Each structure stands twice: as C-alpha cells, then as structure tokens.
Amino acid sequence: MKLNIALLAGDGIGPEVIEQAVKVSDAIAQKFGHEITWKPALTGAAAIDAVGEPYPDSTHEVCKNADAVLFGAIGHPKYDNDPSAPVRPEQGLLKMRKALGLFANVRPTFTFPSLLDKSPLKRERIEGTDLVFLRELTGGIYFGEKGRKDNGDTAFDNCVYTRAEVQRLAKKGFELAMTRSKKLCCVDKANVLETSRLWRETVQAMEKDYPEVEVSYEFVDAVAMRLVQWPNSYDVLITENLFGDILTDEASVISGSMGLMPSASMGAEVSLFEPIHGSYPQATGLNIANPMATVLSAAMMFENFGLTEEGKTMRDAVNKALEAGVVTEDLADGGKAYGTKEVGDWLAANI
C-alpha cells in the first residue's frame, strides 16, 4: 500500500513522541512492503509562533490531501489560564476538527496487566476493563452560536444537534459494537435536555437495524458514577461532544495506563490519530516522554486502513517492551528507565 500521512508533531513532547511513532511505522512498512510518505505540517503553539495561527491553511491543505493524519500534542504554558487570549492553540484544534469533518472521536480505555497497580482504583474494580467511547466531535455546544448580551452581563452558548449528526455517530457505535461484545450504551441527559431526547429517540429508531446489539440508555451523571464503580461493566459508549469530553477524560485515569492510551478521530474523508496525553511542556527535549501511546495511535491508523496484521504487530511490540521492562521513567517504578528514543529504537527493532 502507498500511504500519504500528514505529520502534525505540535508542541512540547509532541515532536519527540512522533519521531518514535514514525520510526516504528517505517519498520512496519518495510516488513509488510508498504510505502509511507510523511508530510510534516505546523500546528498548535508552534504554528502560532511561526505564522500567527494554530491551524494554518497550508496545514489544512496537507491534511485534506493525506490518507490520514498522525498527531502529537498541542498546548504551551504561555497560553494557559488565559481563555480570552485572542489566539490560542485549542482554537486550532476545534478549527481542524470542523474543517476536516472529524465527527467521531474514538477513545478506548483498556488495561495492561503489568500496569494494573498504577490505577487509583482497586485491582478488583479495574481488572478486565476494556471499553470504548465514541464522542461526537463536531457538533453540540462547542460549535453552536455563543456570545454576550446586556453589555456583556449575560453570556450564552447554544447546544444544537441534528438527527443526521446523531445517526452518523450512532451508526459508527452500532458497527463497533457488532465487532465487540454487542453492547452499546447511549449516554445522555434526556430527563432534562431536548438535544438528549433527540439523541435517544434517534438511537432507539436505529435499534431495529442492529437486532443483535443490546442497547442501554443511561444518564450522564449515572455514567460518571459507574465509570468509577464498575468500569468493566461497559463496552461501547456513544455520546455527544461535551459529555464525551468529560467522561473520556474521567475514563482515561481509571486504568492506570493513561500514558499509553491512543485515540482516533474519524471523518468521512480523512481520519486523525493521536495519543490522549498532552504536550507536557516540562518534559520537552529531555528524552523522557513515553512514546507508546503515539505508537499505539499509529497502530490504530494501520488498522483503520484494514491493515490488521500490521496494527497487531505494533501492539505486540509494545506489550513485549512492557514485559521486558523497556520503558520510560513514568513506568520504570524504581527500575531502569530508558529514553524516549531508546524505547522507539527497541520497538522498531522488534517489529
């Protein structure tokens, strides 16, 4: 296969972890006879510094014409805690999601046996957890009309969803459930919100097309509780943008493997793959960041091209490294800590 991949390294540790994912992907390409062309482009604070905006048109061109986007992380302390600054990296993120039509954010939470003890939850609560959130990413209150009235003393944000938007996301949810344990949970606040009632009735109407999938409907506050109590009782969950933002982050910390969690944002044309961790500015350039989440994101990318064997080979390499203790300091637990680059080299050598 010939693959054109847009490479958005971003800020902080982004470039370092991306470098390792490229290295491991290239090893996969060589082994399986694919040809990857990497197309680097600017994003985030790095792009603001260079050209004054976080998602420049030139970057959009590169992404739009690529077969997929591999993304590092964005964010820089100089933009922190100032949500009213005129230009901020997050705006680039939202603009990119919208412009590329990345409507479904796929966020798995699973456990690695060797990392179970890192979880804040007791072992018996977390063991066996393997769930996936599908978060709607281009609608809802993030993108509705927002503004001020009464000389700035009243603020509003409108949350809007159309039936077609819900169907598009829910379809992915049903399809994913069919490849897993055929359990789907629709998360909403239908006892209060009209948009949630639209979500619920739309999903209910789709149930007949997937007779094998067992669908449950739960309120967002109840899910926020059960995620901490019995995370392993969930499989596939679908939800709207803001609920998804909160719940996927909550879910990410329960496993103890947060630093290893990959994600995908799927669009109709192009999809994007990125680790869920941030840009960890303090670690920039120190060769200590854990590259595994980015490598696993690249694995999701291969799988999304239908290259299942390639994805599995990457995952296996990560598991092997974990077992062999070839890990960065966040996982070293007093043992030897390898550098970001060394872990990348080891993974590439073990493909």
Next chain:
Amino acid sequence: MKLNIALLAGDGIGPEVIEQAVKVSDAIAQKFGHEITWKPALTGAAAIDAVGEPYPDSTHEVCKNADAVLFGAIGHPKYDNDPSAPVRPEQGLLKMRKALGLFANVRPTFTFPSLLDKSPLKRERIEGTDLVFLRELTGGIYFGEKGRKDNGDTAFDNCVYTRAEVQRLAKKGFELAMTRSKKLCCVDKANVLETSRLWRETVQAMEKDYPEVEVSYEFVDAVAMRLVQWPNSYDVLITENLFGDILTDEASVISGSMGLMPSASMGAEVSLFEPIHGSYPQATGLNIANPMATVLSAAMMFENFGLTEEGKTMRDAVNKALEAGVVTEDLADGGKAYGTKEVGDWLAANI
C-alpha cells in the same frame, strides 16, 4: 427556637428515612429546647398519583411558608427510561428548585474512617478527602430555551448565565472557603464556552474582596480526572448547573460513604435539605434503607439555622452508631444488620 419545617417524604424509601430524621430531630429539639412543627406535603410520583402533578401548588405554599424543607427522595420505576412521558417526577424537582429559588446546591464529600474500605479507590487515594461542591442550581442549560426545528429533526438547548447569577453562587463559595481551608476551585470550560468565560471573569473580579482565599481555575474535564486521582487535593469547588450535576455524582462514589452523604440546596428565603441517594424503589417498605444520610441532612439544616451544637450532636450520634456497628445491611459487612427504624431509634436515644 420555633421551627416550621416542610416535610417532603417523596417516593420509595423516602417516607421511611424521613421518619427517622424526624425522630432524631425531635430528640434534638427536646434536648435543646426548640419547638419543631412538621408540615407534610406531597411531591414526586406520590404527588402525581394523588393530584396529577409532581410539585403541586399546595406543596409550594407549604414550602414557601416554612423555615426550611426536609426532603426524602423522589422517583419511581414506572417513570424510568421514558424521558418523553408527559408528567415526570424530575419535572417537579426542577419546578421546585426554580420556584423556591434554590440557587446553590451544597454537596459535601467526606470519608468515615470505618467505611474507607468500601471506596472503589485505594485507601491512600481517598484518605483525608473532605471537599464540598457548590453547584449552581437554577440556571444554565437546565432552564434556557429548548425546543425543536426542521420538523423535529433539529433540537437545541440554550445555556445562559448572567453575571448576577454567577456572583450570587460565587459569593457563597468564597464565604464557605473562608470557614474552611481558604482554597476555592472554579470549575469551567472557559477554553470553549462563553458562559464559562463569564464565570471565570466574574470570579476573578471577586478575588480582591477575599484576599485570603486562594483561587484556582480548572477545566471540567481536568477536574473529572483529578477527582479520581487525588480527591483530597480539593476543598471548595464552585461550578455551573450541568457540570455540577456530573461532578457531584462522580465525587459521591469515590468516598465509599455514598449512602451517608447529605446535601443542601440554599435559596434566598428558604433552603432544602436532602440525602443524595435516590428513592431505591426495590427497598420500599422493607425497613432496610439506611437513614443516616437523611439524619445528616437534618444536621445540616440545624447548622444552617446557626444551631451548630445541635448539628454536631446529631453527627456525633451517627459516628457513634457507625463505631458501635448499629447500621443497616448496606454497611453491616456480614455482621448484624439493624432495621431502618431501629437505627433511627438508637440515634434518637443517643442524642
């Protein structure tokens, strides 16, 4: 003191736990020389069955003219999973909050040493947790304009806040922080929402009036994570209605003492006190429900009248019962389980 208390027992186990709280409150009144007049009124499914609506005008009259409201729980399975039913108990709840102006929901999460092992979190994560959420309860997306367009294919919910609403809630937050460790966390999503930017700028402008309070600003998704990771790093948190709904429920399960957590909803005129647990329909009439959360809610009520000693005496009785193993089956852990009524009797006898 002469106290007129509206008594809204509600559904399910509501009447049983309320009965115990009344018994213990009466013992307090006798000991400290107060006179309580209880004014029962209908609410929830019970009210729908009786008069066709969940918060009848007659109930509102009783509440409005009372010094405080003591509330059990509402909700009945026949209204579950049908968010589009024409009349539902939750509507009564929202109507009551708005009509009584209950703008600040106070939700403490604390631990009881004897219950620490019931937490899904590891002991070292949860030990020492003692935080309070102030959730705005009569504004935001719950009460903004909502509806459908395009023949029902588009739904919308508008989230609206005024500066005055934020100030009112934040003032309570600063005041509460001053009586505790002087740490206040403002939870918002100011990197995306205009209402959140209004929240943040309003709280920032109030900082100068409380120079001793150290204020932090955190995004709702980050708080959803840190609540699971380091709950004991928080003290007072203030937030808007929907974020508060999700985060207070998440916080309630981390301590292992969920069944014991009280809450208050404060208004300008009258305030309401209720356990955070639900109506547990399955346990109705079985004399097995734990009355302690309702008793602790009554303790908050006394404290809110400035009757600190009375509140403390009730709390001490609950602690004593826990230590003596005078508990309902949810806390019995294989030991002897007392009935709802017996726990109530014991608490009253130990005032």
